[in-house]
Amino acid sequence: GKLGIALVGLGSYAGGQLAPALSETSNCFLAGIVTGTPEKAETWKTKYGIPASNIYDYKNFDQIKNNPDIDIVYVVLPNSMHAEYVIRAAQAGKHVICEKPMAITVDDCDKMIAACKKADRILGVGYRLHYDPYHLEMMRLGQQKIHGNIKSMSAGFAFNAHKGQWRLDKAMAGGGPLMDLGIYCVQAFCYVTGQTPLSVTAKEGPKTDPERFATVEQSLTWQFEMPGGIKAEGFSSYADSRNTLKVEAERGAYELTPAFNYGGIRGKGPDGNLSFPAVNQQALQMDDFALSLIRKRPVRLPGEMGKRDVAYLQAIYQAMRSGQKVMLK
Ligand code: NAD
Numbered sequence: 001g002k003l004g005i006a007l008v009g010l011g012s013y014a015g016g017q018l019a020p021a022l023s024e025t026s027n028c029f030l031a032g033i034v035t036g037t038p039e040k041a042e043t044w045k046t047k048y049g050i051p052a053s054n055i056y057d058y059k060n061f062d063q064i065k066n067n068p069d070i071d072i073v074y075v076v077l078p079n080s081m082h083a084e085y086v087i088r089a090a091q092a093g094k095h096v097i098c099e100k101p102m103a104i105t106v107d108d109c110d111k112m113i114a115a116c117k118k119a120d121r122i123l124g125v126g127y128r129l130h131y132d133p134y135h136l137e138m139m140r141l142g143q144q145k146i147h148g149n150i151k152s153m154s155a156g157f158a159f160n161a162h163k164g165q166w167r168l169d170k171a172m173a174g175g176g177p178l179m180d181l182g183i184y185c186v187q188a189f190c191y192v193t194g195q196t197p198l199s200v201t202a203k204e205g206p207k208t209d210p211e212r213f214a215t216v217e218q219s220l221t222w223q224f225e226m227p228g229g230i231k232a233e234g235f236s237s238y239a240d241s242r243n244t245l246k247v248e249a250e251r252g253a254y255e256l257t258p259a260f261n262y263g264g265i266r267g268k269g270p271d272g273n274l275s276f277p278a279v280n281q282q283a284l285q286m287d288d289f290a291l292s293l294i295r296k297r298p299v300r301l302p303g304e305m306g307k308r309d310v311a312y313l314q315a316i317y318q319a320m321r322s323g324q325k326v327m328l329k
Pocket residue numbers: 009010011012013014036076077078079099100101126127128166180
């Protein structure tokens with residue numbers, strides 16, 4: 001049968017994307033919820049037909065260990081809370097999917113990986129774009145050098161983040177737009193080349209709204225040096241608009257713009273426009289995770305990859321603060 005998923009944190013991503021996606025999945029379904037808001041529990045209970053016995057709050061969450069309906073806990077909380085809930089889920093004997101960024105420190109990532117290992121549970125990260133056909137095509141073009149060796153890449157992701165949300169609070173988010181949006185660029189540089197960066201330099205952009213960006217950067221650019229002399233330039237901002245992934249290869253350029261959306265991605269290559277059918281990224285992502293558990297095979301996006309990326313984000317901040325090139329292992 002299908003595996004039961006419990007969503008933890010019923011915010012905009014859980015409500016707007018994951019819950020609807022779970023009505024399109026074949027290997028898993030929305031079996032339970034964890035929320036601190038009784039009104040949300042009531043709404044979700046009715047809307048998705050969730051039995052009262054599968055509804056938890058943050059205090060009684062650990063009792064989920066006694067609930068055989070729940071196989072997988074999906075943590076969709078603010079970044080700083082991922083570690084605690086992934087660890088508690090593993091200790092309750094559940095497999096875990098964690099949203100990006102996996103945590104706000106590498107140390108937390110280590111603890112999350114260790115807790116899942118100790119409990120013999122699987123940890124995966126919600127990197128949905130690995131299931132989007134446009135991004136799979138970018139991987140094919142890049143990794144198989146369809147248009148020759150890559151010379152350079154650039155990626156930018158930016159939107160306007162409104163005041164008053166946890167995303168602008170360093171304690172909750174771990175940082176600013178880099179943690180939230182830049183991570184997509186970091187991911188893309190790795191999966192398009194099939195390589196990992198060797199070093200990084202970075203520069204913080206000006207704070208034109210110092211009040212809104214009191215604890216986090218407003219914008220940030222960074223340059224990775226990748227194997228083969230590939231230069232990759234990333235940009236992320238909470239006071240701008242950008243959504244693009246561009247690759248310059250020896251025999252032509254290819255790009256996605258918009259690149260990082262849930263749907264409506266558009267792409268072009270040296271031979272014209274790319275065209276793929278629309279998919280539900282989140283449904284494919286959760287189904288593949290569930291199928292990996294069912295088939296007892298490794299998951300495609302494990303906790304180790306989430307930790308790797310958090311280490312790159314931290315190295316970018318280190319390069320930004322020091323003004324020096326930071327070598328990556
Ligand atoms: P959100 O603010 O809409 O939702 C966060 C939820 O956590 C809310 O329901 C809130 O009530 C709950 N919460 C519990 N304790 C809280 C506390 N102490 N402070 C604040 N909120 C608390 O955020 P979101 O956009 O749904 O993001 C949640 C996570 O999902 C983040 O890690 C984010 O990076 C990730 N995300 C991923 C994608 C993706 O495409 N993969 C998209 C959006 C968000």
